[in-house]
Each structure stands twice: as structure tokens, then as C-alpha cells.
Amino acid sequence: GSGDGGSGDGGSGDGGSGDGGGRGGKKGTDAPITPAPITAAPITPAPVVPEGFRRELGEIEDPSPQRIRELMEENGADPNGTFNRRDGLISKEACDRVKAFMDATYASDESIDPNEVHPENLPRFAHYNIYISAHKLIEMIGMESTRGILEFYHEALGYEAPVTKIKLQLSWNREAHQHFTYHIDRKSSMIVFLGPNEDQKPFRGGSLSYLGLDGPESTGEILPGTAIAHGPDVLHGARSWIGKRYIVDIMSKDDSMDCMLKDHVTMDVMA
Numbered sequence: 001g002s003g004d005g006g007s008g009d010g011g012s013g014d015g016g017s018g019d020g021g022g023r024g025g026k027k028g029t030d031a032p033i034t035p036a037p038i039t040a041a042p043i044t045p046a047p048v049v050p051e052g053f054r055r056e057l058g059e060i061e062d063p064s065p066q067r068i069r070e071l072m073e074e075n076g077a078d079p080n081g082t083f084n085r086r087d088g089l090i091s092k093e094a095c096d097r098v099k100a101f102m103d104a105t106y107a108s109d110e111s112i113d114p115n116e117v118h119p120e121n122l123p124r125f126a127h128y129n130i131y132i133s134a135h136k137l138i139e140m141i142g143m144e145s146t147r148g149i150l151e152f153y154h155e156a157l158g159y160e161a162p163v164t165k166i167k168l169q170l171s172w173n174r175e176a177h178q179h180f181t182y183h184i185d186r187k188s189s190m191i192v193f194l195g196p197n198e199d200q201k202p203f204r205g206g207s208l209s210y211l212g213l214d215g216p217e218s219t220g221e222i223l224p225g226t227a228i229a230h231g232p233d234v235l236h237g238a239r240s241w242i243g244k245r246y247i248v249d250i251m252s253k254d255d256s257m258d259c260m261l262k263d264h265v266t267m268d269v270m271a
Helices: 057-061 065-075 092-107 134-141 143-157 262-270
Strands: 083-086 125-131 165-173 180-183 188-193 208-212 215-218 227-230 236-238 241-252
Touching: 065 180, 065 208, 083 143, 092 125, 092 134, 092 165, 092 241, 134 143, 134 262, 143 188, 143 227, 143 241, 143 262
Parallel strands: none
Antiparallel strands: 083 227, 125 165, 165 241, 180 236, 188 227, 188 241, 208 215, 208 236
16 A cells, blocks of 8 residues: 555644645654644655565565465455556546645645755655544545545545545655565555646656455556555555655545544535
8 A cells, every 4th residue: 555554644633624734744853833734754764664564576466365364364355355446537637736736745845855845855664644634635626526436436435434544655766676565554445646747857666566365466657646445455556666655545444433524525415
């Protein structure tokens, strides 16, 4: 998925239930809390990734039948788990607006050393997480696209899973062998891929791989606006990529919680 298993949420807290919140400080410093429409987590460089999270490329590409069974048992995964994909869930124009917001938020984050603003100066692999409210998502992509996200999310999972957190994530990768190894999210989730910026070096790779008893199944080419959803115990990983990855991560951490999107969408329909 989006890498919570390796980097964590950056210590920023949930922060996704409203537009208010403070920025996360750099590791080892106390950054002042200032009003902001989002809660931004600090960069989490590769050295904090737990040992074993990054494995040999061969395992993500073509695990043996024995290794598949071991991974299923180690992770408590559903051997019959699957994923659902929909292309064009949001428009390229909407993708561009979200990416511009992510870049601007990162560039203006006072907790980050100005020398690290450019990806070339970052560690070989890093995350930057931004937690937003339903209102902010609607502001950027519009009500119709927001409704489409919620409808596909429910359709893909087979029930009205509540959206309890919305995370925007930048991931930089400068080494071809870096990837997310197979894991389960322990929560239902959906990733919307936003595509690369036009002015950056070409983004290569990054498709997801889902693992069942019959072997890996790739999502294939990822396009701007492509959404992929799966349940909490579906084994998956991300194939190796180079470049800067922009995603929107829709999550359901607890089915007993209120949905942060439903009331906004319902109110619009009723009006």
C-alpha cells in the first residue's frame, strides 16, 4: 500500500478529522504548532524502516509456492483476497490540483531544512505524509469526484466501510531495487494514484502486486486517477519504482467509527 508498514504515520497523529492542526516537527526538534488546513508529517528517511521491510527484488516478483504459503501464514493473510481497480476515478486536472497542494505544503513546511526541499537532496527513500479533512478533499477534486471515490470504495469492499482517514503521501525513490515487500494493511484501504509532475524526471514502475495461492497478480500500468482498493487482510506489495510518487490513501481503521465523507456527500445530494 502506501507504506505505513515501513515508515509509520510519521508520528503526526490522526489529524484527519478536520482542517485544523499543526505541522509535524523535524526529528529531534520542537516545531511550534501553527494553524493550518492540514496536518503534515515530517520526512521519514529510509534508516528508520524496520529490518526486513525491504527485501530482495526476486521475492516481490516471483515468490516460490513454499514462500507464498509462508508469507500467508506470517501475515495472517486471506488466501482468497483480491483487489478492485478503476481507472479515471478522478480527472487529470483534479490530480494536478492535489499534487500542486502537496508540493506547496511540503515546500512551505517550516519544520523541513530548506536544503531538503528538492528531491535530489533527500535520502534515497523518503515519505512525506499530509492528513486532510473531507472539506479539503472536496475543495481540491470537487463533490462529484468525492462522491465517486466513496461509491467505488463501498462497491469494491462490498459494504459501506467508513472512511476514517485521508492521507496524501509523497514518496521519493532514487534506487531501482527499492520497493514495498508483501504485507497486509490490517485496515481496508484504497489508493488513488495521481501520476508524476510534468516537470520531473519520468516516473518508472510502481505498480502493485497482489499475492494469492496461485502466485502474484500485477495491477499493470498505473495511470493518473487510477484507484485500487482492497480489504484489511489482502497480501500485496509495490513493485520497484524510480521517481516521486503522489498518492491519496483512503482508509478505514475501524468499522465502528463515523465516515468522514458520507455526511458531506449526503448533504449535497439532499440539497
